[in-house]
Amino acid sequence: MSLALSNVTVTRGRNETRTAVFADLDAEFPAGKVTALVGPSGSGKSTLLAVAGALLRPDRGTVRLGDVDLAALNDAERARMRRTRIGYMFQSGNLLTALTATEQLLAAAYIAGHRPRRERRRAADALAAVGLGHRLGHRPDQLSGGERQRVALARALFLDPDLLLIDEPTAAVDRTLAADLADLISERTHATGCVTVVATHDPVVTAAADTELVCPGALSPRPAADTSATG
Amino acid sequence: MxxxxxxxxxxxxxxxxxxxxxxxxxxxxxxxxxxxxxxxxxxxxxxxxxxxxxxxxxxxxVSALRGLPATHFAFSADAKSDQFNRSLVDDRTLRAWRDRLGGDAAPVGVSITRGTTDRGVDIDLAAFGIEPGSFLAPPVSSGAPVGSSGGSSVGSSGDGVVISKKIADKGVRVGDTVTIDRFGITMRVAGITGARSYGHVPAAYLPLELWQRIRFAVPGADPGAEAPRQFSAVALRTGGADVSLAEMDAALGTKTVSREGAFEAAPGYxxxxxxxxxxxxxxxxxxxxxxxxxxxxxxxxxxxxxxxxxxxxxxxxxxxxxxxxxxxxxxxxxxxxxxxxxxxxxxxxxxxxxxxxxxxxxxxxxxxxxxxxxxxxxxxxxxxxxxxxxxxxxxxx
Incomplete structure (x- = not known):
């Protein structure tokens, strides 16, 4: 199952202040591979993640995840897609401060309608898979930056999403941890077969990705062929 | 899809x-x-x-008023506030109501006084004057009802009073004699009823004639002197009776209020x-x-x-x-x-x-x-x- 964007246009502002973040963008992201989304600040990386992740509805175009056009869904339907088929890993982890590492995963499961008690063992296994088997009961303020990112990755993958979206995963960690994290993202993507898109400035992450997509930017949209993911 | x-x-x-x-x-x-x-x-x-x-x-x-099984009270129309104290109605009014309601109309007099028992207990009491045997007579938990033969130094037998449990809690017993301060009127405690009070003063239920002697007594006068046959209000139990309160009020010069409305007449309520x-x-x-x-x-x-x-x-x-x-x-x-x-x-x-x-x-x-x-x-x-x-x-x- 792949993610395909077709003729996607996103604008910002209203009336005379209206500007295009990107216009008529075509892109395809294959399953089981990590696509690094690169480009200078303001080139639309985060906006592309928002559109791909059903957080933002484009002005025009289609965003197909399998046979579902995310751009055609209403607010409640997009929320349902986010909790069942899309995993997010935000900058700096963005964990819920009140919850332990295990509970971060259970929270995602609970929102999606699972019963936390039944998921507790699976959550422990998922955290062990990202090297945090010894941090199950720790809260975010008891974890390092790298550990928080790993918890966020485990949470994003916990419900076996079809699409994994990651925003600047190494912004708050050093180079060694960044390389470990990039390898972990690749390893989990290949193991689960999900579509993974990583917005990043970090060459370490880009080097570990399977493909790379340069974000076109608002003022100089490239032809669709140039913006397609390349191997 | x-x-x-x-x-x-x-x-x-x-x-x-x-x-x-x-x-x-x-x-x-x-x-x-x-x-x-x-x-x-x-x-x-x-x-x-x-x-x-x-x-x-x-x-x-108002627990003493709440305990009265009346639905309305007919006061004299000139009493605008504190009606139980200020209102006085007479037998003519009572007879008119009894013509309509029979035994469901009964006189009631209310006044606050104080006395001392023969065992030296000082008590304040809200005296409710009622006709013995009327529907206003309170049930007793011990002793005998209002008007039973308790003996009195000032009248015939049958003028026993029933006191609230609150007075009994101060040490007053059935059989005690209470002398009303300044007037020298005495009465014997015949029975005890539940904890009821009026205007923060524990209630006592007296035969109407005894209440009238206290209400209209003058210090130094003969305690056995006959008192006016007046009382505070006519208590009514209208039930489903087809009677116009407004017409009766206009004819009798009274102001009839519901029992709950009469709570406003209690001091300080x-x-x-x-x-x-x-x-x-x-x-x-x-x-x-x-x-x-x-x-x-x-x-x-x-x-x-x-x-x-x-x-x-x-x-x-x-x-x-x-x-x-x-x-x-x-x-x-x-x-x-x-x-x-x-x-x-x-x-x-x-x-x-x-x-x-x-x-x-x-x-x-x-x-x-x-x-x-x-x-x-x-x-x-x-x-x-x-x-x-x-x-x-x-x-x-």
Whole structure:
């Protein structure tokens, strides 16, 4: 199952202040591979993640995840897609401060309608898979930056999403941890077969990705062929 | 075909409740929630205590009237306030009512006086003069009813009085003789009824003639002198009788009011009610503002986390439920603890002050506190639903 964007246009502002973040963008992201989304600040990386992740509805175009056009869904339907088929890993982890590492995963499961008690063992296994088997009961303020990112990755993958979206995963960690994290993202993507898109400035992450997509930017949209993911 | 709505998909699930998260958040921020719960508890306790005093003072003022099985009282029309003390009606009025209602019309006289028993116990008493055997005669828990032969130094046999349990609690017994101060009128205690009082003074039920001698007595005069055949009001038990109160009032020069309306005639009743109700109203205004202010701050603090929950797929209704559950836990726990505190205060006060907090009143009061507290959280709900999941992404921060 792949993610395909077709003729996607996103604008910002209203009336005379209206500007295009990107216009008529075509892109395809294959399953089981990590696509690094690169480009200078303001080139639309985060906006592309928002559109791909059903957080933002484009002005025009289609965003197909399998046979579902995310751009055609209403607010409640997009929320349902986010909790069942899309995993997010935000900058700096963005964990819920009140919850332990295990509970971060259970929270995602609970929102999606699972019963936390039944998921507790699976959550422990998922955290062990990202090297945090010894941090199950720790809260975010008891974890390092790298550990928080790993918890966020485990949470994003916990419900076996079809699409994994990651925003600047190494912004708050050093180079060694960044390389470990990039390898972990690749390893989990290949193991689960999900579509993974990583917005990043970090060459370490880009080097570990399977493909790379340069974000076109608002003022100089490239032809669709140039913006397609390349191997 | 859209995935959404495809019930056969293994990933199709209804959205889960966020109660689990709400409770975990309370656990993690237990210090703040405990502080807020304590404030709610104190407000609830204060409301409960004030409610206990309102009921207790009300009982202390009108329980004797409430205990009379009358539906209405006909006062003289010229008595505008404090009617039981100021109103005087006569036998002509009573006869007119009896022509219509028969035994369901009975004279009643009310006055406050004081006396001393033959064993030296000083007592205040709200003297209710009634006809022995009329429907106004109170049931007795011990001894004999009003007008039974108790013996009296001033009249014939059959003028025994029935006292409230509150007077008995001061050490007055059946068989004791009470001498009314200054007038020298004596009477014998024939029986004891339940705890009833009027104007914060414990009630005693006297034969009407004895009451009239006390009401119209002049210090130094002959205690056995005949008194005017007047009384405070005609007590009515209208039931389903087809009688026009307004026509009767116009014909007899009376003003008939319901039993509950007659409570206003009890000394101090209106003033006490207004005072206590004002305090309660202010507390009910304060409670939602305090709870609302707390949850406003709490919501602002966790707006990023609400946005994260939205990004993870929680819908707006779920976030509303999430916040409402947290508020409900705090105000319910606070109100419950406050109710227990109010009960404890009532138990500690004992009979020293008029305090009454029946379970039904307590439950209704605490439910009201919880209700207005929850209403206060409504102030924050718009902010909860407006949490924007886009703020989770770098370019949108």
């Amino acid at each position: 859209s995935y959404v709505g495809d019930a056969t998909s293994p990933k199709q699930r209804s959205e889960g409740s966020t109660v689990f998260l709400a409770l975990l958040e309370i656990r993690a921020a237990r210090g703040r929630f405990l502080l807020m719960g304590s404030v709610v508890m104190l407000v609830a306790a204060l409301v409960g205590i004030v409610s206990g005093f309102t009921t207790g003072l009300g009982n202390d003022t 209106s003033g006490e009610r207004i005072t206590m109700t004002s305090i309660q109203v202010f507390l009910f205004l304060i409670a939602p503002l305090v709870v609302g202010a707390f949850f406003s701050v709490w919501t602002v603090q966790r707006t990023p986390e609400l946005a994260l929950l939205r990004a993870l797929g929680a819908s707006r209704p779920r976030l509303l439920w999430h916040s409402t559950v947290q508020a409900a836990v705090v105000v319910a726990a606070g109100a419950a603890c406050g109710g227990l505190v109010a009960l404890g205060v009532g138990a500690a006060l004992g009979d020293a002050v008029p305090f009454s907090l029946p379970a039904s009143t307590l439950a209704a009061t605490m439910a009201a506190v919880a209700g207005v507290g929850l209403a206060g959280t409504a102030l924050t709900l718009r902010r909860v639903t407006s949490a924007d999941p886009l703020t989770m992404l770098g370019a949108h921060r």
